[in-house]
Amino acid sequence: MRVVVVDDDPLITMALKTILEADPEVEVCAEGSSGLEGVKLYRQERPDVLLMDIRMKEMNGLEASARILREFPEARILLLTTFLDDEYIIRAIRTGARGYLLKQDYGSILPSLRAVCTGQTVFGNEITAKIPDLLKKKGNFNYEVHGLLEREYQLICLVAEGLSNREIAEQMYLSEGTVRNYLSSILDKLELRDRTQLAIFYYRNLP
Incomplete structure (x- = not known):
């Protein structure tokens, strides 16, 4: 499984790369630090999954996801954030991202990547718990x-x-x-x- 990782924090990028490549079946083929780089790297690498932060300078992960999915509707994008924000969740779903996870939930990142790679849509437990409240809106x-x-x-x-x-x-x-x-x-x-x-x-x- 080829993965592109995009996050504006180099320490998080390094941590994600270490976690992912502990699995011999995963290759982090490129790394970026902004939404613009995420779009560029997706075009260049065509990864199996794009793992991308939401809050970044120049272009955030939601905007980058929308741009990528307009050009590549089959793209599999898994979004990461430290914020459990209702607007982010709704926008991520509407954009067509295949998943939305909290960065703190490191243990679920690799299983979620595998699920997204097979065409599934995934949400972290904290996000799933918020969905009933979102439905009321x-x-x-x-x-x-x-x-x-x-x-x-x-x-x-x-x-x-x-x-x-x-x-x-x-x-x-x-x-x-x-x-x-x-x-x-x-x-x-x-x-x-x-x-x-x-x-x-x-x-x-x-x-």
Whole structure:
């Protein structure tokens, strides 16, 4: 797995490189210190994963991610920060980054990189714990634009809150089989693969 690391703190960059290359299957192929360098290095190296800080001079990691993903929609970007900020979380999701972790959680960085490399989307435990609060801040979502029924939108909201099919069935007064049928229809309409992608779709479309 080839990884580019971008952080404006050289000590953190060195620490990340040491952690990652302790795994013989990981190669840190380039290092940068700004969002602009992150964009340049991604173009040059085309890494399997770009591991990038959010708060940097010249161009922050969110802006750099947006620029890279416009040019390379398949890019896998894992964002790091020391700040548990609601706006950062929402912007990271909307931008299309594959993950958002706190730098302090060193133990989860390597497993998260592996997950992102296989196409998964990951969030640190602290960030996942904040998602229910973020959901309460949602405004009106135009579900009709996506060809969804109001009932299907209600189901998406419950999936995004982490409820199981059984719990959704209880809340919506449906059978589990009906919930599964609704879920299958929703995934087909939105061209998504699974519940995780459905939840991410929901977060990305928060107003």
